[in-house]
Amino acid sequence: MPNNIIIMAFFSFLLGAKAQNSHIKVLTPQEFKQQITGNSLQLIDVRTAIEFKSGHIKGAKNMDFFSSSFKAQLEKLNKEKPVYVYCRSGNRSNKAAHVLAKMGFIEIFDLKGGFLNWKE
Known part of the structure; x- marks a missing residue:
């Protein structure tokens, strides 16, 4: 019986973590570029001021x-x-996306590979 509880807790943890991150979508540079053409856009660069x-x-x-x-x-x-x-490579933006999700943001899009993969 205790093993069943541990197994159920483990799966609940896994499913809960996945649900928590369901608001985050990683987009290819092409997808990202297509979607950021709107007027009412919140486009955030999480790099340092020097990088920016x-x-x-x-x-x-x-x-x-x-x-x-x-x-x-x-x-x-x-x-x-x-x-x-x-961000530069996708690491900081992934962390920032998780912060946004925890803060209650509904739609979060992360640029796959970061600015290094971006081509104007």
């Missing part, structure tokens, strides 16, 4: 993932509208 200044996607707002004010900046976004997020 060296080149970024047109219309992106810089919110440094490592900044102490990162979460406060995210709070200013509209949770009802899609959020498109990217």
Whole structure:
């Protein structure tokens, strides 16, 4: 009987974690580019200011993932509208996407491979 409880708890954990992240979709650069053509867009670059200044996607707002004010900046976004997020390689943006999901954002799109894969 105790083994059944452990097994059930394990599967509940796995399914719960998957459901929690169901709001995050990783898009190829082509998909990302097609979707960011809208007017009411929340496009977030989570790289440092120096990285951002060296080149970024047109219309992106810089919110440094490592900044102490990162979460406060995210709070200013509209949770009802899609959020498109990217970084240099996809690592920070993936972490940022999970932060957004925990904060209650509904639609989160992450650029696969980050800015390194982006071609204007």
